[in-house]
Amino acid sequence: SQQGEEDPQALSIQEGENATMNCSYKTSINNLQWYRQNSGRGLVHLILIRSNEREKHSGRLRVTLDTSKKSSSLLITASRAADTASYFCATDGGSSNTGKLIFGQGTTLQVKP
């Protein structure tokens, strides 16, 4: 079963607007990660947030984590056409020695120029 579930499944905005994507998960976690996938390419890591962190920033990206609600959000500010991609959250399932990540189904973001 999917650990991470993204919402919405698809999002279309104008360039310059902010984009917010949400992720819910089911089990405890040590960390939650966000990845981007451009069409026809592999996934690229964007940002990692640890379970004891509530917010993290990286450039135009802002990630929040609410472990009590088992949810996270990714905010992309001042979006650009180049941000058009699919975005995935992934969690480790809560075991510190687990190698694997469990990915959600992703949010497809379209930024119109």
Added chain:
Amino acid sequence: DAGVIQSPRHEVTEMGQEVTLRCKPISGHDYLFWYRQTMMRGLELLIYFNNNVPIDDSGMPEDRFSAKMPNASFSTLKIQPSEPRDSAVYFCASSLGPSGTYNEQFFGPGTRLTVL
């Protein structure tokens, strides 16, 4: 570093044929993952290795799929015999350490497999 390298990038084969996908992880990475991505099922973890040893193969669909990692710089995913429902993009990824201790995964460009 060249990143994770996968070959071939595209593979078209006929049902019943054997298919072998190849992956070279980033040097020094102890973990290697094989994923399959389809529109219907999303991104699925098939198997992962730690220090060349398979740790979790619970995602391998059936006995037609097998994966090996003979050394730290090479892994294969084999499908024999292939079926049309195996058509997907297969990704290889590697990481320095376990995801549970804050390690990100680095993905290859993927192999697009089409089974006719």
